[in-house]
Amino acid sequence: MATKNELTEKAKNIxxxxxxxxxxAKSGHPGGSLDLAEILSVxxxxxxxxxxxxxxKEDRDxxxxxxGHGAPALYAALYEGGLIxxxxxxxxxxxxxxxxxxxxxxxxxxxxxxxxxxxQGFAIAGGIAMAMKVQGKPNRVYAILGDGELDxxxxxxxxxxxxxxxxxxxxAIVDHNGLQIDGANDDVMSLGDxxxxxxxxxxxxFHVDGHDIDALKDxxxxxxxxxxxxxxxxxxxxxxxxxxxxxxxPGWHGKPMSDQDFAAAKAELEG
Amino acid sequence: MEKIATREAYGKALAELGKEDPAIVVxxxxxxxxxxxxxxxxEFPERFFDMGIAESNMAAAAAGxxxxxxxxxxxxxxxxxxxxxxxxxxxxxxxxxxxVKIAATHAGITVGEDGGSHQSVEDIAIMRALPNMRVFVPAxxxxxxxxxxxxxxxxxxxxxxxxxxxxxxxxxxxxxFEPGKxxxxxxxxxxxIIACGLMVAKALEAADLLKEEGVxxxxxxxxxxxxxxxxxxxxxxxxxxxxxxxxxHSVIGGLGSAVAxxxxxxxxxxxxxxxxxxxxxxxxRPDELLTAYGLTKEAIxxxxxxxxxxx
Ligand SMILES: Cc1ncc(C[n+]2csc(CCOP(=O)(O)OP(=O)(O)O)c2C)c(N)n1
Ligand SMILES: [Mg+2]
Numbered sequence: 001m002a003t004k005n006e007l008t009e010k011a012k013n014i015x016x017x018x019x020x021x022x023x024x025a026k027s028g029h030p031g032g033s034l035d036l037a038e039i040l041s042v043x044x045x046x047x048x049x050x051x052x053x054x055x056x057k058e059d060r061d062x063x064x065x066x067x068g069h070g071a072p073a074l075y076a077a078l079y080e081g082g083l084i085x086x087x088x089x090x091x092x093x094x095x096x097x098x099x100x101x102x103x104x105x106x107x108x109x110x111x112x113x114x115x116x117x118x119x120q121g122f123a124i125a126g127g128i129a130m131a132m133k134v135q136g137k138p139n140r141v142y143a144i145l146g147d148g149e150l151d152x153x154x155x156x157x158x159x160x161x162x163x164x165x166x167x168x169x170x171x172a173i174v175d176h177n178g179l180q181i182d183g184a185n186d187d188v189m190s191l192g193d194x195x196x197x198x199x200x201x202x203x204x205x206f207h208v209d210g211h212d213i214d215a216l217k218d219x220x221x222x223x224x225x226x227x228x229x230x231x232x233x234x235x236x237x238x239x240x241x242x243x244x245x246x247x248x249x250p251g252w253h254g255k256p257m258s259d260q261d262f263a264a265a266k267a268e269l270e271g
Numbered sequence: 272m273e274k275i276a277t278r279e280a281y282g283k284a285l286a287e288l289g290k291e292d293p294a295i296v297v298x299x300x301x302x303x304x305x306x307x308x309x310x311x312x313x314e315f316p317e318r319f320f321d322m323g324i325a326e327s328n329m330a331a332a333a334a335g336x337x338x339x340x341x342x343x344x345x346x347x348x349x350x351x352x353x354x355x356x357x358x359x360x361x362x363x364x365x366x367x368x369x370x371v372k373i374a375a376t377h378a379g380i381t382v383g384e385d386g387g388s389h390q391s392v393e394d395i396a397i398m399r400a401l402p403n404m405r406v407f408v409p410a411x412x413x414x415x416x417x418x419x420x421x422x423x424x425x426x427x428x429x430x431x432x433x434x435x436x437x438x439x440x441x442x443x444x445x446x447x448f449e450p451g452k453x454x455x456x457x458x459x460x461x462x463x464i465i466a467c468g469l470m471v472a473k474a475l476e477a478a479d480l481l482k483e484e485g486v487x488x489x490x491x492x493x494x495x496x497x498x499x500x501x502x503x504x505x506x507x508x509x510x511x512x513x514x515x516x517x518x519x520h521s522v523i524g525g526l527g528s529a530v531a532x533x534x535x536x537x538x539x540x541x542x543x544x545x546x547x548x549x550x551x552x553x554x555x556r557p558d559e560l561l562t563a564y565g566l567t568k569e570a571i572x573x574x575x576x577x578x579x580x581x582x
Contacts, residue, residue, distance in 0.1 A: 095555030116388030189323025
């Protein structure tokens with residue numbers, strides 16, 4: 001159990017680490033990484049049963065970053081937990097690094113699934129939850145999806161299967177920032193009512209402000225109480241959260257920062 | 272030297288083709304800025320469909336649009352356009368032989384920093400294995416432009432493999448693309464280097480290196496992988512007695528395999544393969560990756576020398 005102050009501090013550090021990594025890498029995805037800071041802070045440092053000293057521990061909860069392009073946020077959280085050394089942050093996206101452009105489970109302990117091809121991580125999470133069920137284990141599985149990622153058919157195949165198999169250890173978190181690459185979700189491919197969609201597939205659905213630490217703690221606690229069906233948490237987020245010139249701008253999905261952008265972003269996050 | 276990415280040339284050609292041919296429709300899967308179909312989208316919004324991040328639906332919808340009478344171009348990154356959609360391309364596009372062109376960008380390891388999940392090194396192999404599919408890999412922007420124009424007019428399924436990074440322009444404005452023909456760019460007697468895509472430029476550089484060492488190397492641009500120009504390949508197997516293939520793709524199932532299959536049938540000779548050695552890609556700068564995976568002019572020249580000596 002961590003205090004609100006501690007979790008807020010972790011989220012702040014995660015944002016700072018993300019910008020540091022991406023600024024040095026001169027490529028990568030700032031928008032969809034920054035908006036994950038609070039969700040990852042609350043999951044890793046409060047909600048999940050997770051021992052950073054032993055990332056393969058049998059009783060651990062699993063976190064699958066299905067939107068694999070948010071990798072810098074995942075690496076930042078693992079760094080804050082002590083799984084990654086500070087010097088290594090500068091190697092993001094470089095030849096030979098464990099910090100691949102998209103999470104690679106062969107390379108880095110703490111990465112449970114190799115993701116990057118959208119949609120598959122959520123289905124993998126369902127498979128892990130099935131394994132836990134078969135083995136009668138209590139481990140929970142958290143899968144973080146982008147809202148654009150919901151366009152993929154496999155997401156709904158996985159949703160159907162999760163409900164059918166009563167995967168109450170599975171919790172989907174939708175990072176609902178309203179944007180994908182080509183623009184706003186609803187301009188590219190209308191998503192309709194995401195909550196209603198998951199509910200109709202047999203999920204218990206929750207809504208939360210994805211940047212509100214207390215609300216996140218509360219919603220994860222509620223999701224844990226759900227029995228006999230999977231949970232879906234629709235988290236309202238701001239893409240690029242914390243760096244004003246990146247916020248709500250689809251252009252910052254995968255744009256490299258110039259030296260000035262990098263300095264400006266750092267200055268905002270230090271303040 | 273002027274550089275242009277083949278995806279760039281594709282996007283520009285497509286936007287021009289839209290004017291000439293009202294039957295052309297273009298589909299993309301939330302990557303139109305990267306695949307450059309956004310240039311067509313700007314000019315012809317009513318004939319452009321962003322299908323969202325749903326490549327499988329895009330491929331099957333492309334089949335339906337073709338049945339409905341449209342000439343369809345669909346684009347995404349190569350790894351998704353071919354891999355995610357493979358069985359749909361097989362059963363809904365190739366089996367019924369429909370007029371769908373899969374123009375996939377970000378092929379190969381020069382995708383760079385995004386890493387192995389995004390670097391397709393097997394797309395030629397799987398597309399080439401499909402009956403009714405034709406496979407094209409342009410050596411530069413000029414050839415990408417000509418291939419795009421050719422495909423707009425030629426009925427039936429086709430795969431056009433395009434790259435992310437800027438590459439040297441090899442051909443002049445008056446370049447004529449001959450589908451199905453492997454073009455001899457430079458003649459030679461000791462060894463034939465048969466290349467496709469960005470490896471063609473490196474093959475030409477390798478031939479220069481070889482010349483300095485007294486080895487006469489032919490350089491052939493095998494930009495149509497299917498139907499494959501067996502005549503030219505067999506003729507050079509006979510003439511040179513040794514072949515080196517060079518491709519930004521796995522050595523399994525791509526150009527190297529097409530050449531080996533051909534010479535095994537027609538005129539056996541040693542074939543050395545420069546390509547990705549049954550490995551996935553990884554993050555890194557495109558140029559670093561090409562070196563790390565041995566896709567260099569030096570590696571081509573080395574292999575060519577070895578084969579020319581021992582034939
Ligand atoms: C199968 C697949 N298709 C396309 C892509 C390319 N891609 C990477 S991120 C992205 C947009 C994702 O949008 P969203 O899920 O909303 O993520 P976020 O807004 O949180 O960054 C796309 C199309 C991919 N990684 N995988
Ligand atoms: Mg989004």
